[in-house]
Amino acid sequence: MTRIEDRDYAHPDVLVSTNWAADHLGDSTVRLVESNEDTLLYPSGHIPGAVHVDWTADLNDPIRRDYITHGGFEALMSRVGVTPDTTVVFYGDKNNWWACYAFWVFQLHGHLKAKVMDGGRIKWQKEGRPLTREVPSHAATSYHAPVRNDAPHRAFRDEVMTHVMAKGQLVDVRSPEEYTGQRLHMPDYPNEGALRGGHIPGAKSIPWARAIDPDDGAFRPAAELRKIYVEDNKLDPKNETIAYCRIGERSSHTWFALKYLLGFEKVRNYDGSWTEWGNLVNVPIEKP
């Protein structure tokens, strides 16, 4: 894969290479954050100095289906030793699904100094770079977050319905089998309870993994992404776009690619996704 600066991304500064991360291991202004689906991975070995932010335990509200509150975010930042001036670099398993999800939640809370390590954990491992089981101890900080602002990044069901009625751009990033309603969940994953199969009317089927180079897990260059999203699927970067999947993790990966790599101006992630839409009463569904 070419260097990030040669891939013609709209906002290349949000993506860093494994080389960049290796060069900043001792940089006190940078905090590496590992976010995985598999909770055993971080304790089994992580990039030296990296902290663990678990999607379930750290980023979700324990009661409501929502993310942590303003106060919860400040407490989390304090615990992992991050200040508003710290550059947070996310990486993780599954080609950075959960890293992008965590990045997205951080945007809701206004932590703008955030980046993603291209290729994620598997690229770091395959390059033979060091992992450690030593859990770092970073001094607690006093973090004052701005008021959480979901609006620029997150779409709720009523907004999605309005968007559907206006024939707005929607991207369904699930597998083709989920899109067509042949199955209600990802291949090899449990059924999480959607009562109906299919997709939101008008949504284009562009599985998340198309943004990734399968050889090393890195994001494809802008020209290749543009071909997939803009040329082949006729998405207009100037128009409002909503991405969704099953619970919002895969679609945060696509949200990241559209917003930062291709420069889509108004793109939001519908984290209610199919586990919400597929259970709502009397909403329109397309099923070929």
Place this chain on the structure above:
Amino acid sequence: MTIGPAKLAELIDAMAVFSDPAERAVLLLGYADQFEEVPPSVANRPFPNSHQVPQCESDAYAWALKRPDGTLKLYFAVENPAGVSAKALAAILDRTLSGLRPEDIERVSPDIVEQIFRQNISMGKGLGLMSMVQAVRALAKQARSTPAQA
């Protein structure tokens, strides 16, 4: 649902003491560290598809060799470097089931995965790990009708 053979039941009982996910993670990593890959005398890369565990994203393989006394010895390979959970389960299955007769191994329920991993099981891993147990059961069933190997 029957947990299965005594050694496996004992191990699950012992793990039940660790309700804290972090403590359980340390325990599971301990098993993953004890994982021993299938020796070259049994199988070599590229491992045959016939021994690949279906639905397992850790790219796991399983073998069951029948000993002269009629008991089985289990072997595993886990090709995905991120397959820590698969390695932990493989080590546990080898430790608790190797040395048993095929009919005893056939009784093991895939539900042991939930009992062993609890909160440390991830959405995508659960079915793959249960599939590892199913694969071992299938190998045991197959071994019933095959001759022992010296």
